[in-house]
Amino acid sequence: MPTASIIGASGYTGGELLRLLLGHPEISLQQVTSRRYLGQYVYQVHPNLRKRTLLKFTDPAILEPVDILFLALPHGEAQKHIAEWASLAQYIVDLSADFRLRDPAAYEAWYGKPHAAPEWLEKFTYGLAELHRDDLRSAKYISGVGCNATATNLALLPLLQADLLDTARPVIAEIKVGSSEGGAEPNPGSHHPERSSVARTYAPYGHRHTAEVIQESGLRGVVLTMTSVDMVRGALATVHGWVKPGVATKDLWKAYRQAAKANPFLRLVKERRGVYRVPEPKILAGSNYADIGFDLDEKSGHVVSICAIDNLMKGAAGSAVQALNLALGLDETTGLDFPGLHPI
Amino acid sequence: MPTASIIGASGYTGGELLRLLLGHPEISLQQVTSRRYLGQYVYQVHPNLRKRTLLKFTDPAILEPVDILFLALPHGEAQKHIAEWASLAQYIVDLSADFRLRDPAAYEAWYGKPHAAPEWLEKFTYGLAELHRDDLRSAKYISGVGCNATATNLALLPLLQADLLDTARPVIAEIKVGSSEGGAEPNPGSHHPERSSVARTYAPYGHRHTAEVIQESGLRGVVLTMTSVDMVRGALATVHGWVKPGVATKDLWKAYRQAAKANPFLRLVKERRGVYRVPEPKILAGSNYADIGFDLDEKSGHVVSICAIDNLMKGAAGSAVQALNLALGLDETTGLDFPGLHPI
Amino acid sequence: MPTASIIGASGYTGGELLRLLLGHPEISLQQVTSRRYLGQYVYQVHPNLRKRTLLKFTDPAILEPVDILFLALPHGEAQKHIAEWASLAQYIVDLSADFRLRDPAAYEAWYGKPHAAPEWLEKFTYGLAELHRDDLRSAKYISGVGCNATATNLALLPLLQADLLDTARPVIAEIKVGSSEGGAEPNPGSHHPERSSVARTYAPYGHRHTAEVIQESGLRGVVLTMTSVDMVRGALATVHGWVKPGVATKDLWKAYRQAAKANPFLRLVKERRGVYRVPEPKILAGSNYADIGFDLDEKSGHVVSICAIDNLMKGAAGSAVQALNLALGLDETTGLDFPGLHPI
């Protein structure tokens, strides 16, 4: 069985990765590192794992060679050490933003400084199975995905694959996000009295995940507008665009059904009655599903495409494991079978 | 001192109106009616008013003449009885949707059936002081405002008054709303296990408040997209549009500052640092303020205008009292001085 | 592989049972019934199960014989039909309150009317593995457990098994509960604007689960005081009692460690530092763990024992499956391996 270690496993993405790998039937977890929590049990930082593992955080400076190395570090760290880490493992899965963009100029434009290892960018495959399934089957270096980019890219997927979108017109992704997106470090904006019951459009433009949507969708004019709302996990993308002339609701039904059929983790949610008529992130907590839905104003051609995900799963650790499954020749759903909870 | 009664005072809007009128120094509250809670103390339905009033709900069939009659009934009721109620009071303030639209055809198109008293529509003044201050000074019949329409109209106000918006391009209002918008009656979608932590785009198109935005803004192509989030009070409109060629950020600063200066309840919120950089509804609970802000992408001309309100105050009872204050010749802020709480 | 059906699978407990049985490797799910949702897909009612099953709700009047029958009906229904249903299946697991109490007089005292099938009471084994593991190995008829009773009984377990508690003194269980305890039907108290941010001590005395604590603990003077708080899943019992003279903190450490060692789903949580120092229900959502902890004031002998559970899992469906696993001769953890999420 292939062996894996996680560098930087104390954050929320690292914890989710830990949960998934401990339950993965085809991967053997070896080492998890954290400088800050060195020597502590992982369950002291990820309390859901108490009685599930006696692993302790080890020193990232003392890494044993393994088959797979997951990097779950703050943005900017992976690019500094990539050569060294690549010498320790056949497969690298980097969950940071360091290797998501293929174009060094785009990286510099969105992240504000030159990439430290630009020659590595083209070696990585963007780790969203729904867009790069075939490439991932032969990938050794896999980048993680931005959660907001993923919700947007998957909302766009049926429209783009069926060529229904008027790509010359604007696309506006209105994204509602939970507090876990901000990571495990407290800050004034995440303080409960300030963050509870919030509706805060904190970034009308310029969110860095926009770069991943531009790269993956080819849409130059796409805008991501970010609003924090009161939930812990979850991202909901409500994406506004315009369809090509003549496109009708039945065409969208066909495109979305096709997308859901072709991808094990995509589900079409569009009911006429009941409470669960549209995609909602809350029931996706812990699951790798992306629920998609749509509505079209046939008169104006304005289409609203919706995608809900768990930002830590389909938007991070889940997609990473799914992509690695493909690279390892496994069924892509391996170890990702938790269906989510209702109610929650 | 003018006397006032409230017909239909058991809902959330009615309760807010009660709170405001009990504290209003220039209005004397006489009667509040509710068929359902007939004979009960109002504090049994509005528990914040315990020890503030010993009023009981009376029968709406036995109404004494007063100077001002507030109607806080479900949509469709006021239009049935308007002639009768107008005979009892010099001033009518109707908080339902019955008299918001001037055009009977628009009413029928958006509400799905002909108006029962179309000849009354033109007698009413739309009760948003920021748009109709002068007309309200001589109004006898005042309509309430839709909360989502108000958040959108006030987000658009600076852009339209300064003529900065390219009105030929689409305008998309992405509105995040709290659970009190749905009223005091439980339903499957408002059940706490289903409504908690939600991000639910329940109406991509066709929300009835759209009609009020079209009427008040003159924008034919405006779309309201509604998303429920986990808060009780509050509506946040994030409005996307495009400015006219050449419009720059400094022009918007001027327009928004001017709007805030001209209107006592408009506040411009646009800070570079700190937690409170943008308008947020949470701190507005109980207050009549509308906080506005903006961001402009000068390259593309895409403007994001934001307005936050308390849906039960500026979006309903607060605007109604403000409008009536003008009609009575009072300072428009009379009885509306609660500043809101922080934290909350 | 044994076959199983669920009668009354549309509620929250029924849904959780469905999720568990669909993932159970040693049980084959056959039929799930619901009169109200007859003919609908189960995923329309339990949206987390979309793409996991194409089962539809069937008519409870047309039941096929199976090995195991789960009853997830409102209280009072199972006792009416128990003889009939027992003729259809070798194993009966009833999740309602109908067969939890062994004493018909106790049933009548707490539920307000005589039991309809008192002769069946003694045939049932109370389905809490931590208290009845051996009996369950040979049980055919298993009762579910009350969620609040379970949190209390497991908080008391280490103290009682080690005989540390002064049983002549009062025991007060202060229980904080989430909204899913009230079931899937909306009511005025569960309406989101009323239920959000609540701290409501709705039952100082007399909660029916008290009867189960009296029966299982033998403590006559135990009181359950119930407070609703703003969470969906979860029950936290903070149980106050007094230890016998001379009992010290180290005796409690020993007793709690022993309890956690002897029971796969009990975990002792008692850390000196960090955020996760005490049992909390939130990280248990979807898991079958019960986290326990304690604190002792050695001077006064006042002990506070804490137990956190997911009310729908360890407090309902999870305990039921665990108990059935024992009856079937399986490892009691089979199909109950979800560790819970963090953060959530």
Place this chain on the structure above:
Amino acid sequence: MPTASIIGASGYTGGELLRLLLGHPEISLQQVTSRRYLGQYVYQVHPNLRKRTLLKFTDPAILEPVDILFLALPHGEAQKHIAEWASLAQYIVDLSADFRLRDPAAYEAWYGKPHAAPEWLEKFTYGLAELHRDDLRSAKYISGVGCNATATNLALLPLLQADLLDTARPVIAEIKVGSSEGGAEPNPGSHHPERSSVARTYAPYGHRHTAEVIQESGLRGVVLTMTSVDMVRGALATVHGWVKPGVATKDLWKAYRQAAKANPFLRLVKERRGVYRVPEPKILAGSNYADIGFDLDEKSGHVVSICAIDNLMKGAAGSAVQALNLALGLDETTGLDFPGLHPI
């Protein structure tokens, strides 16, 4: 009109005090200090006050003499400078814990170090009007109150004033608190992903407010057990005790009614039907009311007394202003007329 200044006005209690004093008709606010936010507008820290004041935070080292000095500093600061500050103002209202306890030994026992100005302790009057109304009328030095102590003391007030409680038996106050109790500084436990949906019994014993309950109630054996729940404002004390032999429910009705009658901010909440049957903190946000209720098990004599408050108002700034009103010879309700919101 008397003048007042606030030292240390940037925290949550200071902000609430600011809101109250800006709206107080008989006090003229002069200066508010904050070292950290020196020179900033107060509305940048307390965003609800935007458009209400153009005050800026000034340097606490440069204080003008005033009639009243409010101290809203972290615990331990006021005692260091009390002599100096007392030379600047006739009235001192200290909202910290520094002058709440009359006994220096009690202070040292609960706060872990000797008091820096023990000779000042007896000069202060404990600022809870319901317990010290007459003394406050002639007080110059007023201490603030602990929020949890206040909820407990007011729950006990009717029982103690009517001499119904068996004071030889234990009294356990189970207190559920919101996140604003922890103050405005973020910490790992207040990080939204960790604090949301929480039920965390973080302090079974030893909360410092216990000392105030012992002092004010005379009960030596009282215990405060603290549980954090998901709300921002609010404290709910569910207090367990035992009544004297023979005390019946009608005696409690009389005692609680009497308490509510004698105190303008106490309200008895005990309804047989409806949603609002018991005291709940949520509707008290921003108001100075304390809602009280009770239940008695006549067989055992076990009484549950409940008190709900807004911790920042009746539990801090509201009680401080109420106490000062008495000292100034004003009606004690002056400037405290906000009734709270419903829904919220």
